[in-house]
Amino acid sequence: MKIFFISHWGWGLYKSRSEIAKGIRQQYKVNAICPKDEFYDSLIDSYDNFYEWNIDRTKSNLRQIVSTLNLNKILKLHLDGNIFHIFTFKSSVLFALSITLLGKKKDTHAISSITGLGYFFGNTMMARISRAILRLPLKIILSETFDYYIFQNKIDKIRLQEYLELDIAILKLIESSGLDTKSIKVKEKFNTKHLKVIMATRLLKEKGIDEYIKIAKNVRGENRNVKFFLAGVIDKGNPSSISEEQLLQIKNNPDINYLGNVEDLQNKLYKYDIAVTTSYHEGFSRFLLESSYVGLYCLSNNLPGTEAILKKNLHGKLIDNNNTSEFSKEIIDYAESKVIDINYVLQQRLFIEEEFSIEKVTKRFLTLYSTIEVDV
Secondary structure, eight states: EEEEOOOOOGGGSSSSHHHHEEEETTTHHHHEOOSSTTHHHHHHGGEEEEOOOOOOOSSSHHHHEEEHHHHHHTTTTTTTTTTEEEEEEHHHHHHHHHHTTTOOGGGGGEEEEEOOOOGGSSSSSSHHHHHHHHHHHHHHHHTTTTTTEESSSHHHHHHHHHHHHHHHEEEOOSSSOOGGGGGGOOOOOOSSSEEEEEOOOOOOGGGGGGHHHHHHHHHHHOOTOEEEEEEEOOOTTTBBBOOOHHHHHTTTTTTOOESSSSSTTTGGGGGGGEEEEEEESSOOHHHHHHHHHHOOOEEEEEEHHHHHHTTTOOSSEEEGGGGGHHHHHHHHHHHHHHOOOOOHHHHHHHHHHHHHHHHHHHHHHHHHHHHHHHHH
16 A cells, blocks of 8 residues: 655645654655645655646636646555545645546545645635635535544634535544654744844735734834844745835835745744734644744734744733734833743644654654554
8 A cells, every 4th residue: 555645836745744754664665746836956855756737826826726647646546546646725625626527436546635725715806706606516526525524623623614615524623734842942042132023924815924024113113123034035935926016115114024945944044033824714824833833922813823832931921813013012021131041942842843844743643544554
């Protein structure tokens, strides 16, 4: 038996999933099916074989649907006796459509990992209309496709269960994609005099870019020694992406230091002091998880995908309703602090090790695979 990890975007099989794949390879052969995009070189060594899915997520949804014909060619050679683990909701829909067209639903074993419900479940008028129109087709396409659905937070689990009327028995909660805690050291030098604040995210409106800019303006109006940094790039594959014109405004904003795409951000977090997340929704914030484990003071909008990380954190705070005034006050107050209690940082690291390590997530994946294997 082989395990196939599938995503319509290389990012879906990169980072923690590459580490999970390495762990799973001790028991199964693990293959990757995804586009040969900018993440290919980073993920390829983690998998036994790579199969290129010819899909471009920056193109129209119609063209992405047509790409299932290419996916069909790959799947029909490997469906019998294997398990397919699909990451992201869109990838899960496209996979379900593919095996429906192949007429192989009853013969296929698959797991859908919902890493976040994204734009489609947002509050824009277009998203609400799309959900209403597509509800019945999605229920038909996804019906009896997956042995299990994995969610990273309870609210996403409830929302999709109600939307698609899924059998609650096949819904599993595995918070986070896992963190390689053994390789991440704690921050050694803590500074309050010349603070560096960072937010790293795809540049989407729903990630709270405007709120972060407002916070920077508020804080720097009080304390010019605090510097704000923004890491991330425009996401042309998402309808919520900011425009090139808006990006130019950010680059010209005197209160923001725009970093663009930052490679290996995890190992560069040490030179920052505060991590901020102003997103409207998160499946499970990897940026916040990494920042908190490194030892940054973490401030986040109170969301299901961030609450799980900071609920016991004494070196950070959850802020309700994305209140920019409260974000600003917390940063200003931190800048006036004289002593950082390292015990708070170490307590949070221990909590993350116990709850969100790569080893724990890998073990839970393997448990689901073994359950399916009994029925194959």
